[in-house]
Amino acid sequence: MVDVSTIYLVAGDTVEAVEAELRDTIEEPQLVDWQTQWQPALIETLRALAQRGVPMAKWPQSWHWDWRQKRAGVAGLLAYPGFSVVAQGVTQGLAQIDLTRSARAPEHAGKPFAYVDYLEVAPWNRSDLGKTPRLKGVGTALLSATVALSDQEGFRGRIGLHSLPQADDFYRRKGLTDLGPDAQYQGLRYFEMSEDHARAFLEEE
């Protein structure tokens, strides 16, 4: 049984509210969206970026994006607890949570928490590629859902994640503790959210 919450995002250009669904699972239609819509959009953008700086002699014949690994990883999402945000008829963001790990930061070291294994917004919702995102708030919604899940599991909202470089500042702003680059995760910075910050994060008006 899938629980669906009504949430709101905003349009990237007009800041008007856009109704969306927060679904407490990832299902086949989301993976189809990922493959048929996210992947082509991202390839297109990455190509445009690459064209600005890569010697054209190497392009495009010998240019192989390493999609095998990513596609295999996404295909595996069905087996884990996750969240998806759906709006305007298409999947806008995905997250997969691991509830079997424990926290590292001194204030709650060793305690169980919700580890964000994967969190990604659709390529057209990204603002780091020089375009105005179609929708804002997708990542925040997925993060909110993770904190709420942690709370529901009795973990008091504690969460942890390995941030993408373009998201580091966002997590710091949200009060997550920066525990530095993690060599085991290709140098991605590791962040944790404490119980106190989780409470503030989910606080109602």
Add this chain to the structure above:
Amino acid sequence: MRLDRSKDWWVKRAIAEGTATVGAGLLARDPVSEVDQRVVPLEESRIAFGRFINMMRRQHGLSIEELADATKVDTSELLVIEEDLHYVPGPRTVYQLARMFDVPQPRLMQLAGLTAANDAGLAEEAVRFAARSEAVHKLTPEENAALAAFVVVLSQQEPKRPT
């Protein structure tokens, strides 16, 4: 699991996201190209890149912190760029710096070691530039001239692009 909050609650948080692109986990990372991983930057180019950024910054009368602010690049990364020859900056950083100093991004990418050198000319000029510049002291008239000449080289020679 349901999460019930008011429309206002969601909208406020969506707006607060600002220009951040939220993501987490190795799987969310952009796939890397096999070509990038094969690139071995020229040592001379890298020296020239660090020197170039250092001198452009000083010519603009900026501190590292001010440059970090203006380009949205971490202060720590700028320090490493100017001081560590072995550091290869990310494409975004180079892009921001190219925009800041108004030089062609593909050329700066090549200088930074992000893309393979496809003409010997730039590498040669880079060596000459690196040899003429001094990393720490105040920008001398000679350095200013070397910098100006190098900017001309950077801007003039577009890499040859086979069709």
